[in-house]
Amino acid sequence: MRKGKIVGLEGSFAVAEAVRMAKVDVISAFPITPQTHIVERLAEMVADGELDAEFICVESEHTAMSACVGASAAGARVFTCTAGPGLEYMYNMMTIPSSMRLPVVMVIANRALSAPLSVWCDHSDMMTIRDVGWIQMIAENNQEAFDLTVCAYRIAEDKEVLFPAIVHIDGFYLSHVIEGVVLPDEEEVAHFIPDYEHPFVLDPEKPVSMGCYGPPFIYPEAKKAQEFDFEKTKPKIKEIWKEFGETFGRYYAPVEKYKMEGASIALLTMGSIGETAMLAVDEMREEGRDAGLLRLRLWRPFPFKEFRDAVKDLELLVVLDRAISFGMGGPVCSEVKSALYDKRKELSIVGFIGGLGGRDIPIDGFKEMVNLALERVKMVERGEEMEPEMIGVREWGR
Amino acid sequence: MMEICIYGRGGQGGVTLAELVAHAAIREGKYAQSMPSFGPERRGAPVLAFLRVNETERIKIRTEIAEPDVLVVLDPGLLHVGDVVSRLKKEGIAVINTKKSPEEMKSDLEGVTKIAVVDAMSIAREILGLPIVNTTMIGALLKAVGLVKLESLEEPMQERFGKVAAKNIDAMRRAYEETVVR
Numbered sequence: 306m307r308k309g310k311i312v313g314l315e316g317s318f319a320v321a322e323a324v325r326m327a328k329v330d331v332i333s334a335f336p337i338t339p340q341t342h343i344v345e346r347l348a349e350m351v352a353d354g355e356l357d358a359e360f361i362c363v364e365s366e367h368t369a370m371s372a373c374v375g376a377s378a379a380g381a382r383v384f385t386c387t388a389g390p391g392l393e394y395m396y397n398m399m400t401i402p403s404s405m406r407l408p409v410v411m412v413i414a415n416r417a418l419s420a421p422l423s424v425w426c427d428h429s430d431m432m433t434i435r436d437v438g439w440i441q442m443i444a445e446n447n448q449e450a451f452d453l454t455v456c457a458y459r460i461a462e463d464k465e466v467l468f469p470a471i472v473h474i475d476g477f478y479l480s481h482v483i484e485g486v487v488l489p490d491e492e493e494v495a496h497f498i499p500d501y502e503h504p505f506v507l508d509p510e511k512p513v514s515m516g517c518y519g520p521p522f523i524y525p526e527a528k529k530a531q532e533f534d535f536e537k538t539k540p541k542i543k544e545i546w547k548e549f550g551e552t553f554g555r556y557y558a559p560v561e562k563y564k565m566e567g568a569s570i571a572l573l574t575m576g577s578i579g580e581t582a583m584l585a586v587d588e589m590r591e592e593g594r595d596a597g598l599l600r601l602r603l604w605r606p607f608p609f610k611e612f613r614d615a616v617k618d619l620e621l622l623v624v625l626d627r628a629i630s631f632g633m634g635g636p637v638c639s640e641v642k643s644a645l646y647d648k649r650k651e652l653s654i655v656g657f658i659g660g661l662g663g664r665d666i667p668i669d670g671f672k673e674m675v676n677l678a679l680e681r682v683k684m685v686e687r688g689e690e691m692e693p694e695m696i697g698v699r700e701w702g703r
Numbered sequence: 704m705m706e707i708c709i710y711g712r713g714g715q716g717g718v719t720l721a722e723l724v725a726h727a728a729i730r731e732g733k734y735a736q737s738m739p740s741f742g743p744e745r746r747g748a749p750v751l752a753f754l755r756v757n758e759t760e761r762i763k764i765r766t767e768i769a770e771p772d773v774l775v776v777l778d779p780g781l782l783h784v785g786d787v788v789s790r791l792k793k794e795g796i797a798v799i800n801t802k803k804s805p806e807e808m809k810s811d812l813e814g815v816t817k818i819a820v821v822d823a824m825s826i827a828r829e830i831l832g833l834p835i836v837n838t839t840m841i842g843a844l845l846k847a848v849g850l851v852k853l854e855s856l857e858e859p860m861q862e863r864f865g866k867v868a869a870k871n872i873d874a875m876r877r878a879y880e881e882t883v884v885r
Contacts, residue, residue, distance in 0.1 A: 311732075478738075481738070482765070483725045483735075484735065484762065584763055665767055668764070
């Protein structure tokens, strides 16, 4: 089943199309570097009358999120996007919509952080907002950038969810790459994302207080309620992805599997690199290695159950992190280990850090990771120390 | 799958060339991917763009092209700046904007066995009145390797260039006629 027409679109424009079809009321963004073409295209759509929305051109990312919070509290459907250092400047405001239960939708074109100054892709920005309470999902290609943005509105605004949502798209690898995207019928998208009515809007006729003072007698209860409800969003996210699949023919899952049948070794990736990793898995399978691939689609809330199920028959999991937690290694690898600690202590997990600041990882890079990981498993068996390793990096003397 | 590297200078439109051909291929029902060599491009500085076209299968690989089947060189001066031709596949073809004959070009470029040349600069100056050769070089690329139909470029150019599209289409067609492939 493939509904709609195929259009050549860069990832940024695919997102802009999704936002247009979602009929947002307010877009607030800081228009200068490190911005993407997403807001450039949306500004054009608003100016040309293709999208009936208020475009608030603000002076910083901090204010972009502040404006989204205000507009969302007033009941508007909102959108913003940023990348890398812009997200860091926005950080201050990131916990507000998640704590106030405002379904703001944002797309982040993932980029490295300075210094040295880099405009290229990695997941350093994504990792700094790991704990801010937003639903976070990750696209691997431009089709998914479109689809997941559509889903983000439906998920965030669901009355049983009411949390803000982020769609991560790899900077440049998706945001600036043109490829074919199936654009569904606008009516069908409108039907999939019905008009949104926030249950507690800011309204002078019926005053409510939002974002109040939280002294110690109430703050922990507020946080426990937030975590309780956030965990409950998982089944809803899966249900909405299923409905999206039934409507549009493309299905998404919290943990996506590729050639996992009979696999004893699997790679784990996040984002656009997953498709190159698939080609590496194809080659390894041809060479007789029982390798598969897992891709984390849902990053927050972390899909513990789906993840444990996905690795249950594995002997070795090789995790690629496109970010580094200095002094700790790869953040995804750390999380994966903690997710499995109680259940699968016998599974070998080896983490690598690679693809920082836009460094390509070729197909052979993934095969090399698997070879190195197998060596490292033996090192651990011999009782040797295992430090996290950065792959694809030039080193003196090598 | 055909993998193409486009070498130009900032302002010559190499990235746009890749995008237009990708759009044309997608319109023909093929799979295509255009990708700039990500970076802060500056007018006059060397710029690299990548283009992949696959007739039948979705393109999964997202790395820069290491060993292209085709090189498109918008500025022949770049052939002497850095390493442009050495990674071209053995049976690959170099499509070059130059006044030189294919034989002269071949003797300049060691190891390149197939070559297509066109004086795109003169065509662009004459038809567009500008030294921007990207759309002209699309004609040369299509003459050299087929890839997509000339007509398939008309709509993407129309969308991209509006009222100056017609001149760009003329320049492309003229280059298609004048390109010599050896």
